[in-house]
Amino acid sequence: MGLYDYSPYITTGSALDPPSATEPITVIVTDIELFHPFVSPTTTITLKRPNLGNIRANHYRKVLNTSRALDLKLHRPQSWPKYTILRYNFTNLSITMRDDLFAFLQASLGQEIGLRDFESRTWRGIITNPDAQLFQINRCHFGITLDFEVQLVP
Secondary structure, X not given: OOOOOOOOOOOOOOOOOOOOOOOOOOXXXXXXXXXXXXXXXXXXXXXXXXXXXXXEEEEEOOEEEEOOOOOXXXXXXXXXXXXXXXXXXXXXXXXXXXXXXXXXXXXXXXOOEEEEOOOOOEEEEEEOOOOOOOEEOOOOOEEEXXXXXXXXXX
């Protein structure tokens, strides 16, 4: 046994199962797929992978109260949902991709969508900025930054 070999100590009859000997498989794809509605998709759009620097932030709803003694009390029931905010910056969208994206945003306005990201994970949520400004890079290419409030689908 080498210096860096991994060997967890799990005895026979233990309630713990040993970890898998194989690594998890991550499939990297080159695009992002948006579909609407989530349950039975009728509208689907495929966009190129976003630029580096995309943002993923976790948000938790909570209540902050102040007592008479000016103590701060933070409260969050376990039943309240936890959300993830994804911000993707897409550039080099062609004119047809731009038009397809506008049609998708119009069809899914305020409704639940599905998102398959470039790591093959499926998310379910809404687009929080459907009025995002589209910018023109050159004569035939455009860019947009979209925010998604999502939950990971197991």
